[in-house]
Amino acid sequence: MQKISPPWEIKRSLTVKAEEETNPRFGHKPEERPIQDHIKFGIINLDKPAGPSSHEVTAWVKRILSLKGAGHGGTLEA
Amino acid sequence: MTGVLPIGLEEATKIIQALLLAGKEYICVMKLHSQISEDRIKAVLNEFHGTIYQRPPVRASVKRRLRTRKIYYVDFLEINGRNVLFKVGCEAGTYIRKLCYDIGEVLGCGAHMQELRRTRVGPFVEDEGLVTLHDVSYMFAQWQETNDESLLRRFIYPMEKSLELLPKIYIRDSAVNALCHGAHLAAPGVLSLDTKIKPNDVVAVFTQKGEAVALSKALVSTENILEMDHGLVAKTQRVLMPRGVYPKMWRGGL
Numbered sequence: 001m002q003k004i005s006p007p008w009e010i011k012r013s014l015t016v017k018a019e020e021e022t023n024p025r026f027g028h029k030p031e032e033r034p035i036q037d038h039i040k041f042g043i044i045n046l047d048k049p050a051g052p053s054s055h056e057v058t059a060w061v062k063r064i065l066s067l068k069g070a071g072h073g074g075t076l077e078a
Numbered sequence: 079m080t081g082v083l084p085i086g087l088e089e090a091t092k093i094i095q096a097l098l099l100a101g102k103e104y105i106c107v108m109k110l111h112s113q114i115s116e117d118r119i120k121a122v123l124n125e126f127h128g129t130i131y132q133r134p135p136v137r138a139s140v141k142r143r144l145r146t147r148k149i150y151y152v153d154f155l156e157i158n159g160r161n162v163l164f165k166v167g168c169e170a171g172t173y174i175r176k177l178c179y180d181i182g183e184v185l186g187c188g189a190h191m192q193e194l195r196r197t198r199v200g201p202f203v204e205d206e207g208l209v210t211l212h213d214v215s216y217m218f219a220q221w222q223e224t225n226d227e228s229l230l231r232r233f234i235y236p237m238e239k240s241l242e243l244l245p246k247i248y249i250r251d252s253a254v255n256a257l258c259h260g261a262h263l264a265a266p267g268v269l270s271l272d273t274k275i276k277p278n279d280v281v282a283v284f285t286q287k288g289e290a291v292a293l294s295k296a297l298v299s300t301e302n303i304l305e306m307d308h309g310l311v312a313k314t315q316r317v318l319m320p321r322g323v324y325p326k327m328w329r330g331g332l
Binding site: 003004005006007008010012013014015016017018019020021022023026027028029030031033035038039040041042043044045046047048049050054057058060061062064065067068069070071072073 | 079080081082083084085086087088089090091093094097098100101103127128129148149150151167198199200201202203204206207208209210211214215218221227230231233234235236237238239240243245246248250251254268269270271272273274286287288290300303304323324325
């Protein structure tokens with residue numbers, strides 16, 4: 001069978017169509033968000049414990065971080 | 079521990095969709111139902127490279143009809159008696175339990191999945207920033223007690239990380255808020271973009287500061303976008319940025 005390369009090995013490159021400066025008054029670079037926003041727009045790479053469901057674990061994370069919401073990236077056996 | 083499970087917090091919940099469709103990698107222990115030589119196992123694993131047909135297992139959350147899935151690699155790691163350890167990189171929606179069963183059928187002896195750990199979900203891997211529930215609880219308490227945010231900065235990633243593997247389009251400040259209201263992206267709003275975008279590709283749209291604005295579906299190729307001076311280039315599918323972060327720049331309406 002032919003080999004298909006995984007998406008994480010694909011190299012991409014940018015090409016420019018037009019140039020413009022961004023206005024520093026609006027928004028933040030993702031790594032420079034105020035800490036409350038950093039959490040709100042954040043994602044954690046969790047090592048899920050065996051046993052409880054992804055749904056349950058997500059609810060725990062939500063409670064630990066006192067968040068309004070949280071969602072997970074797929075169950076192990078979707 | 080069953081491995082990588084990215085969790086989106088609050089606003090980042092929306093970005094999870096991109097990860098559900100992302101490629102995955104697993105490390106798996108498969109139990110053979112009789113003794114088989116290492117060479118034979120390696121040969122059979124090799125047959126599972128490429129596009130395979132798979133019928134979802136009895137206990138599945140999708141309709142059980144035959145579908146194709148891409149297997150990027152199946153790497154044999156170790157054998158111990160009847161237990162075979164291997165690593166597999168695959169498309170979203172591949173059932174590893176079923177893959178083991180099918181490998182067992184081809185081997186002729188039968189096999190089942192004994193243990194499974196996920197080692198990658200799109201750009202998230204197990205050897206980079208993986209945290210346990212205890213770690214999460216500790217870093218949050220640390221911040222609350224000492225006001226030191228360094229652990230939170232280190233182990234909570236900006237949601238944009240989830241989009242690392244997707245083709246990207248960067249847009250003008252003036253186009254941002256329109257997209258946040260659900261408008262589609264038109265050619266004049268585009269500043270730069272990845273090469274090799276094809277129609278129907280899922281693309282991530284960013285501000286010049288690198289903030290995620292939306293997940294979109296490309297309507298035309300990179301070459302076309304570069305030449306166009308008007309017309310739509312990408313259809314907004316999922317808005318990721320709240321409205322009003324950037325000012326409203328379009329005319330008319332209320």
